[in-house]
Amino acid sequence: MNTPRIAVIGAGPGGLTLARVLQQHGIAVTVHERDAGPDAHDQGGTLDMQCHTGQVALDAAGLLDEFFARSRPEGQDGRMLDRDGTILADMVAAPDEREKPEIDRGVLRRMLLDSLEPGTIEWGRTLDAVTPTGDGRQVLTFRGGDEIAAELVVGADGAWSRVRPLLSTAVPQYSGVVFVELRISDVDASHPGIAALVGNGSMFAAADGQGLIAQRNGGGLVRVYAGFRDTEDWAEAAGVSFDDPAAVRRHLLGRFAGWGPAMLALIDECDDTFVNRPLHALPVPHTWKTTPTVTLIGDAAHLMSPFSGLGANTAMLDGAELAQAIATAPDLATAVARYEAVMLPRAAVNAAGAAEGLDSFFSPGGLQDAIEEMAAS
Numbered sequence: 319m320n321t322p323r324i325a326v327i328g329a330g331p332g333g334l335t336l337a338r339v340l341q342q343h344g345i346a347v348t349v350h351e352r353d354a355g356p357d358a359h360d361q362g363g364t365l366d367m368q369c370h371t372g373q374v375a376l377d378a379a380g381l382l383d384e385f386f387a388r389s390r391p392e393g394q395d396g397r398m399l400d401r402d403g404t405i406l407a408d409m410v411a412a413p414d415e416r417e418k419p420e421i422d423r424g425v426l427r428r429m430l431l432d433s434l435e436p437g438t439i440e441w442g443r444t445l446d447a448v449t450p451t452g453d454g455r456q457v458l459t460f461r462g463g464d465e466i467a468a469e470l471v472v473g474a475d476g477a478w479s480r481v482r483p484l485l486s487t488a489v490p491q492y493s494g495v496v497f498v499e500l501r502i503s504d505v506d507a508s509h510p511g512i513a514a515l516v517g518n519g520s521m522f523a524a525a526d527g528q529g530l531i532a533q534r535n536g537g538g539l540v541r542v543y544a545g546f547r548d549t550e551d552w553a554e555a556a557g558v559s560f561d562d563p564a565a566v567r568r569h570l571l572g573r574f575a576g577w578g579p580a581m582l583a584l585i586d587e588c589d590d591t592f593v594n595r596p597l598h599a600l601p602v603p604h605t606w607k608t609t610p611t612v613t614l615i616g617d618a619a620h621l622m623s624p625f626s627g628l629g630a631n632t633a634m635l636d637g638a639e640l641a642q643a644i645a646t647a648p649d650l651a652t653a654v655a656r657y658e659a660v661m662l663p664r665a666a667v668n669a670a671g672a673a674e675g676l677d678s679f680f681s682p683g684g685l686q687d688a689i690e691e692m693a694a695s
């Protein structure tokens with residue numbers, strides 16, 4: 319195969335894994351990322367890298383040992399609580415458990431970035447449009463007017479992909495559930511009650527269609543998601559501005575009135591940084607007609623609710639598998655077809671499970687289902 323010009327849009331877990339595995343096979347690639355640089359913003363919470371997905375991708379990328387060295391195996395602990403903070407189920411991982419160790423997103427991104435050849439990422443490049451030339455290439459237009467041509471464009475550009483419209487008319491739909499993200503810094507020294515409540519890993523509590531989910535991150539940080547069913551414009555409708563942290567805190571305490579003081583401490587004692595995250599998902603199944611010059615990986619292909627626990631894991635698996643297909647197929651068209659033949663059915667199954675998981679957790683009895691699932695796993 320001649321060396322094709324491969325342009326990846328997006329330096330998330332999917333795009334970076336794709337670039338790394340391509341380079342391991344000696345294939346040139348450029349990643350175009352809209353962020354100004356690697357530390358442009360907080361990368362978000364912790365991720366569990368699962369043995370059948372994320373870890374397979376890390377292995378293909380030659381980074382599995384480094385991942386284990388940087389991960390937090392104790393983050394695999396999980397517990398279910400009722401609204402008063404009583405522990406209903408507690409799962410403590412064995413010290414050598416490797417099924418799904420946790421890693422902070424920022425640490426994972428740094429590890430992937432450091433593994434790439436210098437100059438692989440073009441930062442501050444926001445893709446505005448992709449236009450087929452008619453001669454088997456695509457022209458990418460970036461903000462500011464810069465243009466390049468590529469033989470293969472890979473949309474690794476997440477939920478609101480600019481590449482996706484070339485393949486499909488699907489757009490993410492609001493799930494009906496919103497997460498408000500809270501942070502509790504310096505938890506062990508400054509909030510020992512919360513540290514004890516959350517434990518070493520994740521804590522889930524649900525009642526009456528609302529939930530509090532807390533996860534330990536590295537560096538003494540706990541991230542909490544306060545989840546509830548409401549309209550996408552709930553904050554506006556309730557007259558709550560995210561520029562006014564005291565108002566958001568008051569509103570959340572009102573919503574969770576009736577929960578015990580130990581649980582309300584998560585809202586009461588958190589930092590003054592609240593992030594509104596209405597959850598969206600692509601229709602299931604999301605599919606398209608294979609096109610030799612464009613494909614999608616990760617959230618761009620199969621945005622699903624976080625209740626799968628698989629979004630980043632499968633984004634990375636997609637990236638690794640697409641790279642391996644490109645390295646072994648006789649041409650790009652065959653590579654894309656082989657990759658999509660595996661990825662699309664897998665994504666349909668995972669996304670259906672994610673939608674079911676979200677719906678169940680935010681329904682009466684959802685916590686009991688989650689406890690049974692935890693006991694079975």
Ligand SMILES: Cc1cc2nc3c(=O)[nH]c(=O)nc-3n(C[C@H](O)[C@H](O)[C@H](O)COP(=O)(O)OP(=O)(O)OC[C@H]3O[C@@H](n4cnc5c(N)ncnc54)[C@H](O)[C@@H]3O)c2cc1C
Pocket residue numbers: 327328329330331332333350351352353364365366443444445446474475476477478479480497543595615616617618624627628629630631632633
């Ligand atoms: C609350 C929450 C919790 C989650 N927890 C988990 C979990 O525990 N485990 C798990 O596996 N997954 C989890 N996920 C899902 C996970 O975050 C995503 O599935 C994953 O980040 C997708 O990776 P990606 O590489 O496809 O896209 P992204 O991580 O979204 O990366 C896309 C990249 O593309 C860039 N980009 C976007 N548009 C453009 C453009 N026009 N031009 C150039 N660059 C662009 C962005 O800046 C970004 O860097 C969670 C999601 C949420 C919301």
